[in-house]
Amino acid sequence: MSGPVSDLGRARDESGEVVAVEGLDGGMVEITARLPHLAATARPGEFAQLRAWGGVDPLLRRPFSVAWTAGELCSFVLEAVGAGTRLLVGLRPGDPLQALGPLGNGFPLDPVPVRAVIVSGGLGCAPFPLLVRELRRRGCADVIVLSGAATASRLYPAARFRRGEDSVRVVETTDDGSRGRRGLVTELVADACDETAAVYACGPNPMLAAVARTLQRLARPPRRAHVSLEAPMGCGFGTCLGCALPASGGGWFLCCRQGPVREVSEVDWPGLLALPPAHVA
Ligand SMILES: Cc1cc2nc3c(=O)[nH]c(=O)nc-3n(C[C@H](O)[C@H](O)[C@H](O)COP(=O)(O)OP(=O)(O)OC[C@H]3O[C@@H](n4cnc5c(N)ncnc54)[C@H](O)[C@@H]3O)c2cc1C
Numbered sequence: 522m523s524g525p526v527s528d529l530g531r532a533r534d535e536s537g538e539v540v541a542v543e544g545l546d547g548g549m550v551e552i553t554a555r556l557p558h559l560a561a562t563a564r565p566g567e568f569a570q571l572r573a574w575g576g577v578d579p580l581l582r583r584p585f586s587v588a589w590t591a592g593e594l595c596s597f598v599l600e601a602v603g604a605g606t607r608l609l610v611g612l613r614p615g616d617p618l619q620a621l622g623p624l625g626n627g628f629p630l631d632p633v634p635v636r637a638v639i640v641s642g643g644l645g646c647a648p649f650p651l652l653v654r655e656l657r658r659r660g661c662a663d664v665i666v667l668s669g670a671a672t673a674s675r676l677y678p679a680a681r682f683r684r685g686e687d688s689v690r691v692v693e694t695t696d697d698g699s700r701g702r703r704g705l706v707t708e709l710v711a712d713a714c715d716e717t718a719a720v721y722a723c724g725p726n727p728m729l730a731a732v733a734r735t736l737q738r739l740a741r742p743p744r745r746a747h748v749s750l751e752a753p754m755g756c757g758f759g760t761c762l763g764c765a766l767p768a769s770g771g772g773w774f775l776c777c778r779q780g781p782v783r784e785v786s787e788v789d790w791p792g793l794l795a796l797p798p799a800h801v802a
């Protein structure tokens with residue numbers, strides 16, 4: 522395998538309890554659960570395989586980024602798009618939640634602070650509250666979040682990216698102009714980047730491909746750029762091979778173990794966009 526590989530030795534299967542379920546605008550839900558191991562070990566960009574149902578329907582756990590940790594608590598941001606997420610957003614405080622994690626390789630972080638440009642599309646917001654906190658903890662003074670969504674109600678609230686880190690700038694775009702600048706969030710990337718910046722992006726794969734195209738064209742490309750990718754996931758730990766994505770230069774990488782975070786140049790973007798959408802049992 523090439524690229525950083527997830528350390529499965531840190532993952533644990535734990536049974537927790539939901540402590541809060543907050544409905545945000547536009548159908549997004551933030552679920553907070555007592556999951557002491559995951560809370561103590563998850564790094565920005567890592568994920569957990571969640572299950573909140575018995576029986577075999579749905580059969581598989583579902584992957585979700587760890588959005589926040591506080592003490593023994595972990596939060597996840599999601600919305601109902603299918604069978605598994607419908608069950609998760611229907612959870613109530615006191616319900617059990619099973620989590621296998623942390624999984625995945627997470628975002629690489631510079632030992633010395635550099636400017637950080639975070640590009641978030643829709644539910645791609647999920648890994649970024651934790652990343653913002655870690656960047657600020659490491660002394661990164663200049664953190665900007667470019668946050669885009671189709672319409673105002675689908676924007677993740679700026680205050681939730683910041684969570685008390687008031688110096689973090691959040692610039693919003695909406696496709697329909699209902700809040701912030703009208704247009705696609707990717708249109709802001711070129712102006713926000715120069716060779717001093719590190720870029721972190723998460724959102725639908727076509728959005729990430731647009732970020733990659735933009736960065737390729739820059740005269741002063743960022744010092745590095747990483748994207749967090751989506752793939753259909755069965756196991757989440759490298760066994761089922763269901764999450765293979767095309768690598769630049771040929772071959773494949775496993776999104777669950779050599780991802781979900783990849784350096785932007787490591788991805789075969791046309792190949793990725795040609796894949797059929799995820800269908801998970
Ligand atoms: C590493 C990783 C982290 C993720 N983090 C989050 C998160 O923090 N919040 C969030 O809301 N979603 C996240 N997702 C996507 C989430 O896992 C899927 O939306 C979820 O598994 C769908 O399950 P379902 O049973 O509700 O839908 P299904 O009935 O299985 O499918 C419904 C729809 O969701 C799509 N889908 C299914 N599985 C995936 C998948 N693995 N990735 C993308 N789309 C999928 C299908 O193509 C279909 O359109 C993440 C995915 C990955 C791979």
Ligand code: FES
Pocket residue numbers: 753754755756757758759760761762763764765775776777778
């Ligand atoms: S999800 Fe099974 S190998 Fe990646």
